[in-house]
Amino acid sequence: MIRPALVPPPVPPLAFSPEVAEARAAGAPLVALESTIITHGMPFPQNVETAARVEAAVRAAGATPATIAVIGGRIHIGLTAEELDRLGRAQGVAKLSRADLAACLVSGRTGATTVAATMICARLGGIDVFATGGIGGVHRGAENSFDISADLMELAETPVTVVAAGAKAILDLPKTLEVLETRGVPVVAFGQDDFPAFWSRSSGLAAPLRMDTAAEIAAAHHMRGLLGLPGGQLVANPIPAAAEIPRDEIAPHIEAALAEAEAQGIAAKAVTPFLLQQIFERTGGRSLAANIALVLSNARLAAAIARELAVIAR
Numbered sequence: 001m002i003r004p005a006l007v008p009p010p011v012p013p014l015a016f017s018p019e020v021a022e023a024r025a026a027g028a029p030l031v032a033l034e035s036t037i038i039t040h041g042m043p044f045p046q047n048v049e050t051a052a053r054v055e056a057a058v059r060a061a062g063a064t065p066a067t068i069a070v071i072g073g074r075i076h077i078g079l080t081a082e083e084l085d086r087l088g089r090a091q092g093v094a095k096l097s098r099a100d101l102a103a104c105l106v107s108g109r110t111g112a113t114t115v116a117a118t119m120i121c122a123r124l125g126g127i128d129v130f131a132t133g134g135i136g137g138v139h140r141g142a143e144n145s146f147d148i149s150a151d152l153m154e155l156a157e158t159p160v161t162v163v164a165a166g167a168k169a170i171l172d173l174p175k176t177l178e179v180l181e182t183r184g185v186p187v188v189a190f191g192q193d194d195f196p197a198f199w200s201r202s203s204g205l206a207a208p209l210r211m212d213t214a215a216e217i218a219a220a221h222h223m224r225g226l227l228g229l230p231g232g233q234l235v236a237n238p239i240p241a242a243a244e245i246p247r248d249e250i251a252p253h254i255e256a257a258l259a260e261a262e263a264q265g266i267a268a269k270a271v272t273p274f275l276l277q278q279i280f281e282r283t284g285g286r287s288l289a290a291n292i293a294l295v296l297s298n299a300r301l302a303a304a305i306a307r308e309l310a311v312i313a314r
């Protein structure tokens with residue numbers, strides 16, 4: 001017999017914060033934000049401070065932030081300051097991707113959403129634009145490990161425009177671009193020809209597409225909807241010049257971090273958080289300062305895109 005507690009409700013368990021509920025009712029522009037960057041991407045207390053600053057940046061740019069996480073078996077779209085703080089301090093929070101979301105919800109547990117899971121939740125909440133740091137991608141050595149982030153498949157399936165500073169430079173960027181092309185995901189460099197590489201403005205690889213205004217990105221998002229195309233767009237916004245760590249400078253730290261991961265046998269979901277932590281230590285915290293600067297910049301661009309989309313929808 002099915003235990004009554006496990007019979008799911010007829011609708012997904014969404015919990016909107018008062019701020020987000022009000023914005024939705026008014027048709028005001030919204031920007032989704034993820035929570036894995038808080039629980040697995042940055043150390044405490046910079047994680048909580050950054051999350052609050054990113055939300056403030058979205059508001060200052062004229063949109064409403066909706067930080068997404070699963071808390072107590074419900075998808076929270078918009079977190080209170082207290083919920084953010086608790087999530088940022090918590091130890092051992094689950095990292096939820098597409099594969100884990102339903103299981104976490106029925107278990108009544110708490111988990112942080114990756115890019116993939118945040119896209120799914122944003123769509124459920126009617127949010128078209130999402131800002132993060134860097135998406136997951138094809139890991140180096142994927143020809144042996146098969147480690148390809150579910151973020152790439154999600155971009156092909158779920159119609160949300162994701163603003164990131166490219167893909168993290170710990171990855172195999174040419175293979176990441178190949179998978180995105182195969183899956184029909186538009187990869188749009190913002191304001192330059194090169195695909196950015198997270199901590200660095202340039203990867204040395206040309207981006208497939210370039211756009212120079214938020215209005216053009218919003219129009220393309222809308223056009224994809226008219227065409228009935230599933231999937232979103234990846235907007236690759238280069239890190240602000242003042243905060244960048246040039247490619248040649250970060251490269252040896254990335255190599256050392258990858259070697260350490262290999263030596264310690266780090267695998268699966270642990271790889272990305274481990275590498276970010278290693279690079280943080282090896283750069284004396286400079287990678288974190290860069291990460292914070294690029295997320296803030298992505299939040300501002302995402303807000304501008306969300307505002308343009310709200311104009312189109314009117």
Ligand code: PSU
Nearest residue numbers: 036037041114115133134136149269272
């Ligand atoms: N952006 C950051 N820091 C992060 C992430 C993004 O600046 O930690 C997270 C996102 O949640 C992304 C995840 O989905 O890293 C990728 O994990 P994986 O490589 O295991 O798919």
Ligand code: MN
Nearest residue numbers: 147148149268
């Ligand atoms: Mn992986």
